[in-house]
Amino acid sequence: MKSEFPILQQDINGHPLVYLDNGATTQKPRSVIEAVKRYYEWDNANVHRGVHTLGSRATDAYEGAREKVARFLNAASSRQIIFTRGTTTALNLVASGYARQTLREGDEIVITPMEHHSNLIPWQQAAKATGATLKYIPLQPNGTVALEDVEATVTERTKIVSITYVSNVLGTINPIAEIAKIAHRKGAILVVDGAQSTPHMKVDVQALDVDFYAFSGHKMCAPTGIGALYGKAQLLEQMEPIEFGGEMIDFVELHDSTWKELPWKFEGGTPIIAGAVGLGAAIDFLEQIGMDNIERHEHKLVKYAMERLSEIDGITIYGPSAEQRAGLVTFNLGDVHPHDVATVLDTEGIAVRAGHHCCQPLMRWLKASATARASFYLYNTEQDIDRLAESLVKTKEFFGYESIG
Amino acid sequence: MSQLDDLYRRVIMDHYKTPRNRGELEDGSVTVNLNNPTCGDRISLQLQLEDGIVRNVKFTGEGCSISMSSASMMTEAVMGKTGEEALALADKFSALMKGEDVQFDDYEDVEALSGVNKFPARIKCATLAWNALRKGVEQGSGKHEGIEE
Numbered sequence: 001m002k003s004e005f006p007i008l009q010q011d012i013n014g015h016p017l018v019y020l021d022n023g024a025t026t027q028k029p030r031s032v033i034e035a036v037k038r039y040y041e042w043d044n045a046n047v048h049r050g051v052h053t054l055g056s057r058a059t060d061a062y063e064g065a066r067e068k069v070a071r072f073l074n075a076a077s078s079r080q081i082i083f084t085r086g087t088t089t090a091l092n093l094v095a096s097g098y099a100r101q102t103l104r105e106g107d108e109i110v111i112t113p114m115e116h117h118s119n120l121i122p123w124q125q126a127a128k129a130t131g132a133t134l135k136y137i138p139l140q141p142n143g144t145v146a147l148e149d150v151e152a153t154v155t156e157r158t159k160i161v162s163i164t165y166v167s168n169v170l171g172t173i174n175p176i177a178e179i180a181k182i183a184h185r186k187g188a189i190l191v192v193d194g195a196q197s198t199p200h201m202k203v204d205v206q207a208l209d210v211d212f213y214a215f216s217g218h219k220m221c222a223p224t225g226i227g228a229l230y231g232k233a234q235l236l237e238q239m240e241p242i243e244f245g246g247e248m249i250d251f252v253e254l255h256d257s258t259w260k261e262l263p264w265k266f267e268g269g270t271p272i273i274a275g276a277v278g279l280g281a282a283i284d285f286l287e288q289i290g291m292d293n294i295e296r297h298e299h300k301l302v303k304y305a306m307e308r309l310s311e312i313d314g315i316t317i318y319g320p321s322a323e324q325r326a327g328l329v330t331f332n333l334g335d336v337h338p339h340d341v342a343t344v345l346d347t348e349g350i351a352v353r354a355g356h357h358c359c360q361p362l363m364r365w366l367k368a369s370a371t372a373r374a375s376f377y378l379y380n381t382e383q384d385i386d387r388l389a390e391s392l393v394k395t396k397e398f399f400g401y402e403s404i405g
Numbered sequence: 406m407s408q409l410d411d412l413y414r415r416v417i418m419d420h421y422k423t424p425r426n427r428g429e430l431e432d433g434s435v436t437v438n439l440n441n442p443t444c445g446d447r448i449s450l451q452l453q454l455e456d457g458i459v460r461n462v463k464f465t466g467e468g469c470s471i472s473m474s475s476a477s478m479m480t481e482a483v484m485g486k487t488g489e490e491a492l493a494l495a496d497k498f499s500a501l502m503k504g505e506d507v508q509f510d511d512y513e514d515v516e517a518l519s520g521v522n523k524f525p526a527r528i529k530c531a532t533l534a535w536n537a538l539r540k541g542v543e544q545g546s547g548k549h550e551g552i553e554e
Contacts, residue, residue, distance in 0.1 A: 337469035339444060343524060347408050355444040369467050370445040398409065
């Protein structure tokens with residue numbers, strides 16, 4: 001599998017690269033790189049306007065990618081797929097285009113303390129602008145969400161529940177279908193941050209019955225700068241665009257204008273055409289391997305990683321058991337600061353993330369100012385985890401952590 | 406791990422494990438709180454400036470070995486210096502981080518951090534304390550003049 005990814009063929013600091021920062025972004029297979037290259041070499045033009053051949057090809061490529069995304073998420077129609085720059089833009093679109101226009105003073109937005117800043121700050125801002133209240137579902141000690149707590153926090157005044165499918169720090173997989181039932185029973189809509197779930201497991205937005213679902217392409221083998229928002233048709237119809245300009249209009253008069261139909265009314269300006277083409281190629285690549293196979297592979301890896309890392313003296317692993325988590329492990333190595341851990345691992349050719357992972361409230365909940373995170377993808381192997389574990393032991397010896405502090 | 410040995414020299418680990426001037430000052434001092442939003446390192450620096458001279462300086466905070474050892478070294482380097490001398494040292498430190506060949510004659514410990522420039526992602530860790538110093542001296546001299554008037 002690694003042979004499909006040109007970037008993984010190199011040595012870093014004299015060691016074969018072990019890339020374990022997939023929660024941040026993933027590497028791109030040859031087929032995706034080729035698809036983007038071919039698009040620019042053969043089909044590039046602006047979409048939805050040129051009468052010429054390239055214009056038609058570019059439009060077909062762009063809209064073809066939308067069809068692929070719709071099928072990938074099992075959306076009822078590709079009209080319900082809006083291309084965005086990524087998860088952050090998609091969630092902001094819901095917070096600005098839906099929340100700010102529908103929330104009234106006294107209404108509630110419910111989220112959790114495990115949200116990425118992208119699924120937290122847009123709601124803070126929407127609450128401030130509308131007078132709505134932002135509420136948090138408490139977390140269990142192992143970093144999971146209990147349905148009783150969802151039931152207790154979501155009230156008749158709650159209009160929006162927004163939660164991540166998979167935590168980028170804890171790895172927790174949240175029970176989205178059950179949360180959707182509770183939210184709907186109380187008259188709220190459910191928004192799901194799918195940044196860490198979409199690349200790693202089969203997602204069926206209709207079976208989950210979510211109202212909005214956001215994800216990023218670059219975390220699933222596609223280029224940066226492309227992602228999508230799925231929404232239920234009647235909600236999207238009801239929403240106002242937040243970006244105005246070319247591409248999204250129907251008729252323009254001197255003092256008024258009308259919008260195109262879904263999904264184009266939300267895609268002002270020349271869209272990210274090559275990015276969408278790359279996303280389409282990434283979906284082809286992932287589907288060829290099979291999302292179930294990817295999920296199984298990562299589950300095996302995370303189980304192995306939890307076993308191997310637990311053997312290291314002085315390590316703290318955050319989050320639930322391997323059974324309840326996706327393919328990532330967040331940890332601290334005694335008193336060695338995670339930046340120091342990451343620097344030592346880097347000299348061994350191993351890339352991990354260190355810091356607060358854009359989750360400052362969650363870091364406070366964990367009582368850690370920063371943590372280190374190894375996150376896996378389809379190209380990682382048990383040997384990669386062996387290298388990580390061995391290097392962590394070396395790190396510990398190097399810092400002689402027992403005497404620090 | 407020679408590259409590592411280079412980065413984490415004995416002197417750095419020494420400052421990390423037994424930081425100098427760690428703590429808080431009494432009233433009458435300037436306090437600067439700075440953090441690195443991307444990584445969560447934070448420092449609270451307190452300066453006592455009298456007649457334009459750094460009479461005392463202390464810090465608290467949390468962060469990696471580079472940021473905390475740099476803070477410890479910085480406090481020793483600027484103790485007893487004039488505000489201008491302290492700012493000149495901060496400039497010198499910036500030059501050190503750019504890989505320039507500079508010497509800290511009065512306080513050579515700081516030169517141990519020269520290896521950081523080979524780890525671009527860690528430069529902001531090393532400069533945090535010096536940025537706090539800059540702010541503190543600027544604030545402190547403003548305040549000092551205010552009292553004089």
